[in-house]
Amino acid sequence: MDLSTLLAAIPFYSQDKVGNPAVTSIENDHRLVSDGSIFICIKGYTFDGHSLAKEAVSKGAVAIIAEQPVDVPVPVIYVRSTKRVMAQLAAHFYEHPTESFHLIAITGTNGKTTTSHLIEEILRANGETTGLIGTMYMKIGDEMIETKNTTPESLTLQKTFAKMKKAGVSSAVMEVSSHALQEGRTNGTQFNVAVFTNLTQDHLDFHRTMEEYRTAKGLLFARLGNSFHAENQAYAVLNVDDEASCVYEAMTAASVVTYGVKSSADIQAKDIRLTSEGTAFTIHYPGGTIDIQSKLAGLFNVYNVLAAFAAGFVSSVAAETMKVALERVDGVAGRFEMVPNESGTSVIVDYAHTPDSLVNVLQTVRPLTTGRVMVIIGCGGDRDRMKRPLMAQAACQYADVAIFTSDNPRSEDPAAILADMEAGVIGKQYTVIDERKEAIHQAIAMAKPGDAVVIAGKGHETYQIIGQDVIHFDDREVAKEALSDKKGGFA
Ligand SMILES: CC(=O)N[C@H]1[C@@H](OP(=O)(O)OP(=O)(O)OC[C@H]2O[C@@H](n3ccc(=O)[nH]c3=O)[C@H](O)[C@@H]2O)O[C@H](CO)[C@@H](O)[C@@H]1O[C@H](C)C(=O)N[C@@H](C)C(=O)N[C@H](CCC(=O)O)C(=O)O
Ligand SMILES: Nc1ncnc2c1ncn2[C@@H]1O[C@H](COP(=O)(O)OP(=O)(O)OP(=O)(O)O)[C@@H](O)[C@H]1O
């Protein structure tokens, strides 16, 4: 594609220096620039890409997109927002790949990764070639691609969609974070279905207030359905039991399908039984009912199953096909993942890193436990400070033994994070063991048969971020070590 064909995607710009070079790639990271690239200067949170324009040109960039003056010997296109333009150019450069397959988005504070995996399984059972983008990885069919963000920035996203199109993907599912919506990472992406899981406190470092956070997630629904023709419907799948759904319903031009447990919904679970094997319930949907026995534990997972079922329903997947898919999902890595052992203690690694998810997981463990519920919990550094005392409260209220430790301290002092947690539980009983490995070892050494040890916050993560260092750390591995160290070697 040449520069002027590419620039047809953006109506307003001014150009310094003439020229219409052939463009081989678009990059916003100067390290990826090669001959024929266009380099987009992004003013980030930690770095200003404008300062790298010259270096990008020396690496072969044939044009620069910028917001502020840059002095380089190639055409410079000046725009109001390089981030916004990056999404528009990316969609144009990769020829709007999301118009070629069915795409389901999931947003919400908790449950996105779990629900996206359930939907992937439903789509596979329906015979689709699938794609998945989310917290743990991106997948094209069975090919796994590493990812840094839950929702990558627009260039990576459109490039990945183009790969999916080329690989013959017919249906894909992706997690859409509030950060991504706020930053416009999904601009230029066409969603057919948008699913809302729930909204509870998180990310107030980034969104400042719950209202701003809710609005950021609302952008997914506000942008849905406007450009669709009647024969090609877009659907918003909303959780009726979460009050934010009313706001999203009012925002969207898409058709709305509701799901829930407590209030009447288009797709509703009834006769719910929570057992040590998982959950059993009947889904009532327009046109029928179907019994489901899911291996996923806890009421919150009933919501995830319902959300996935509703997304499948509006995607015209038969209820019987969905039942087969939903019942064969054993679990999602790092979410309520049991660490197998013979000691009589249940050891559960879970990704709860918000107050609400911690309450949910501990409430789920309680009736399944004859002994004590023990929890090991920390809070991430450089993230919402306001959730720290609430997570500590949840731990003290819903567990018998609460151990506070480090999560990913990042640039913060672990002691300061722990102090923020402790401020929420003055006068309550808890123990602080700042070294996460030590905390896991001590908890497992202390546990008796019948007790449950919940190791929360890091789930599938295989690293710990301390300062600038990323060290290998896996709660599941540490738990296994601790179990085999325990007297009698139970692991
Ligand atoms: C706060 C935030 O959203 N940060 C994202 C942002 O980083 P940034 O603004 O700091 O980027 P920067 O390092 O300042 O770089 C600015 C520009 O210079 C370029 N650069 C930079 C260095 C260099 O050597 N060369 C170079 O060209 C960069 O490519 C970029 O274009 O842009 C990066 C590239 O897209 C993201 O990876 C990064 O996510 C970081 C890793 C992050 O932790 N984000 C979290 C808060 C986040 O987005 N989380 C949500 C999930 C939340 C949830 O639901 O739980 C997510 O979707 O992941
Ligand atoms: N529907 C739900 N409601 C409340 N809590 C949930 C729900 N589903 C999962 N959880 C809890 O939240 C944790 C994270 O779940 P999951 O990874 O599916 O969410 P996520 O929205 O993808 O999170 P992230 O924002 O980090 O990507 C789980 O380990 C569990 O403790």
Ligand SMILES: N[C@H](CCC[C@H](N)C(=O)O)C(=O)O
């Ligand atoms: N997507 C979440 C993950 C948090 C996981 C937790 N282990 C932490 O590091 O805080 C975030 O980036 O806020």
Ligand SMILES: [Mg+2]
């Ligand atoms: Mg996720």
